Amino acid sequence: MKTVLKCENLHVYYGSIHAIKGVSFEVGEGEIVTLIGANGAGKSTTLNTVGGLLKPREGSIEFEGKSILGVAPHKVVSEGMALCPEGRRVFAQLSVKENLEMGAYTRPASEIPETLEMVYEHFPRLKERQGQMAGTLSGGEQQMLAMGRALMSKPRLMMLDEPSMGLAPILVDQIFEIIEALNKAGTTILLVEQNAQMALSIADRAYVLETGRIVNSGTGKDLLNDDSVKKAYLGG
Amino acid sequence: MLVHLINGISLGSIYAIIALGYTMVYGIAKMLNFAHGDVIMIGGYVAFFAMSEGAGLPAPLALLLAIIVCTILGITIERLAYKPLRSATSLAVLITAIGMSYFLQNSALLLWGANPKAFPDMFKNAEAIEFFGAKISPVALVAIFANIVIMVILTLFTTRTKVGKAMRAVSEDKGAATLMGINVNFTISLTFAIGSGLAAVAGVLLCSAYPTLMPTTGSLPGIKAFTAAVFGGIGSIPGAMIGGILLGVIEILARAYISSELADAIVFGVLIVVLIFRPTGLLGKQIHEKV
Ligand SMILES: Nc1ncnc2c1ncn2[C@@H]1O[C@H](COP(=O)(O)OP(=O)(O)OP(=O)(O)O)[C@@H](O)[C@H]1O
Ligand SMILES: [Mg+2]
Numbered sequence: 001m002k003t004v005l006k007c008e009n010l011h012v013y014y015g016s017i018h019a020i021k022g023v024s025f026e027v028g029e030g031e032i033v034t035l036i037g038a039n040g041a042g043k044s045t046t047l048n049t050v051g052g053l054l055k056p057r058e059g060s061i062e063f064e065g066k067s068i069l070g071v072a073p074h075k076v077v078s079e080g081m082a083l084c085p086e087g088r089r090v091f092a093q094l095s096v097k098e099n100l101e102m103g104a105y106t107r108p109a110s111e112i113p114e115t116l117e118m119v120y121e122h123f124p125r126l127k128e129r130q131g132q133m134a135g136t137l138s139g140g141e142q143q144m145l146a147m148g149r150a151l152m153s154k155p156r157l158m159m160l161d162e163p164s165m166g167l168a169p170i171l172v173d174q175i176f177e178i179i180e181a182l183n184k185a186g187t188t189i190l191l192v193e194q195n196a197q198m199a200l201s202i203a204d205r206a207y208v209l210e211t212g213r214i215v216n217s218g219t220g221k222d223l224l225n226d227d228s229v230k231k232a233y234l235g236g
Numbered sequence: 237m238l239v240h241l242i243n244g245i246s247l248g249s250i251y252a253i254i255a256l257g258y259t260m261v262y263g264i265a266k267m268l269n270f271a272h273g274d275v276i277m278i279g280g281y282v283a284f285f286a287m288s289e290g291a292g293l294p295a296p297l298a299l300l301l302a303i304i305v306c307t308i309l310g311i312t313i314e315r316l317a318y319k320p321l322r323s324a325t326s327l328a329v330l331i332t333a334i335g336m337s338y339f340l341q342n343s344a345l346l347l348w349g350a351n352p353k354a355f356p357d358m359f360k361n362a363e364a365i366e367f368f369g370a371k372i373s374p375v376a377l378v379a380i381f382a383n384i385v386i387m388v389i390l391t392l393f394t395t396r397t398k399v400g401k402a403m404r405a406v407s408e409d410k411g412a413a414t415l416m417g418i419n420v421n422f423t424i425s426l427t428f429a430i431g432s433g434l435a436a437v438a439g440v441l442l443c444s445a446y447p448t449l450m451p452t453t454g455s456l457p458g459i460k461a462f463t464a465a466v467f468g469g470i471g472s473i474p475g476a477m478i479g480g481i482l483l484g485v486i487e488i489l490a491r492a493y494i495s496s497e498l499a500d501a502i503v504f505g506v507l508i509v510v511l512i513f514r515p516t517g518l519l520g521k522q523i524h525e526k527v
Contacts, residue, residue: 075417085415094401102401
């Protein structure tokens with residue numbers, strides 16, 4: 001299996017706060033890999049670093065064999081990866097369609113209608129709401145929009161930061177089904193979740209993050225049955 | 237009455253063009269660029285010297301030159317003074333902007349002296365126009381017309397073009413905009429460029445309407461335009477237009493019917509009343525983000 005993303009010995013700081021302390025992990029082509037961990041473990045920091053929003057003080061990040069550390073933050077998406085950030089962060093004052101267009105900002109205009117149709121197929125609700133201001137969508141619709149917007153860049157690697165946050169159980173199921181469908185359609189997935197049960201059950205492999213360090217890793221199935229994981233993240 | 241109203245709309249149009257610069261920069265960089273009024277003054281001087289005996293450029297070329305100089309000046313100010321403070325506290329940025337304002341005023345003082353210069357009449361060949369018995373000066377009409385054209389172009393730019401939409405995205409969330417592939421630094425530079433280019437237009441119109449040019453020429457109109465931007469709802473482009481025009485009309489009517497000494501106090505009084513009832517201004521953003 002080809003390695004899509006390879007992070008080695010990452011150290012990330014917020015001023016003097018050492019948030020990520022030597023994290024290494026890999027994501028293979030076609031995999032669903034998940035990072036789980038408690039609040040403040042450093043999951044979002046890790047994804048934001050890979051996505052280019054934060055610069056690591058030490059360590060390396062390779063995407064498809066090429067270092068992306070020297071790539072300007074706004075050019076990371078053109079390399080072929082997209083990050084759907086924590087808290088959705090849709091552009092509230094832009095319409096649904098404009099939000100999706102922003103997702104395709106780096107792509108030629110001629111290819112946008114086709115990708116738009118593809119996104120509307122995954123999220124029919126967005127098509128119904130295309131003219132509506134994103135700020136007036138429900139939480140679940142905003143999550144779909146955030147995912148659709150990330151898809152608009154046609155990423156080979158899609159990173160999702162807590163897509164199930166704050167959603168009703170039925171919507172959580174729906175979001176996870178979509179993630180699996182995207183993966184089947186060929187997109188590699190790096191998923192960060194608080195909902196460890198769900199994440200581990202769809203993941204090929206998983207890493208457990210604790211206060212900035214990876215303390216455990218394995219296949220999704222192994223970790224679901226791991227005693228320490230059960231105790232800490234699966235409610236016994 | 238009619239003549240006062242039209243003169244008010246005309247003065248208000250100049251305020252609106254200045255207010256656009258405040259509001260767009262505030263929307264993108266979340267900062268009050270207090271040096272904006274002084275860019276107007278620089279624009280006035282550039283046009284003045286371009287049209288003076290020595291250079292003798294025709295008015296349209298002088299305006300173009302003022303726009304070019306101010307655009308470059310605006311981009312340079314942002315690069316040198318504000319960009320290094322991107323992650324600093326807003327107080328530090330505000331103090332820097334005030335410092336930049338004094339820097340520009342004092343540079344003008346040093347270069348061109350304190351004596352007021354008589355700005356040439358750009359419309360000396362045009363005659364005042366009769367409008368239902370009211371005599372309207374050509375510069376008043378040009379100001380109103382320029383304001384309308386600028387509003388239409390800016391509205392089309394921000395709602396129809398890719399770069400304009402990206403500008404709105406950056407004003408909402410720089411991190412998310414970066415993830416989309418939008419170059420945030422470029423967008424901020426572009427905003428300063430547009431705002432400063434508009435300041436040059438406003439400077440030339442202002443000096444044509446009130447032809448005394450000195451290093452402090454931009455200060456009071458700058459503060460009033462800032463008031464207009466807050467009045468209309470800071471960050472809102474149509475708000476800048478409505479705020480500017482209302483401010484101009486209130487000022488001229490107060491000056492004509494109440495007292496010319498009190499006119500400015502009345503203008504700021506109205507602002508305070510509006511802000512008490514609508515803290516975000518007339519067209520300020522009132523959408524609450526859902527969690
Ligand atoms: N902007 C910031 N400034 C300072 N410290 C920060 C900042 N963002 C995160 N941190 C700190 O870095 C650590 C890791 O935070 P991070 O957001 O990556 O955690 P997380 O695993 O995503 O948590 P959650 O599940 O709550 O989202 C925490 O201790 C947090 O307090
Ligand atoms: Mg997080």
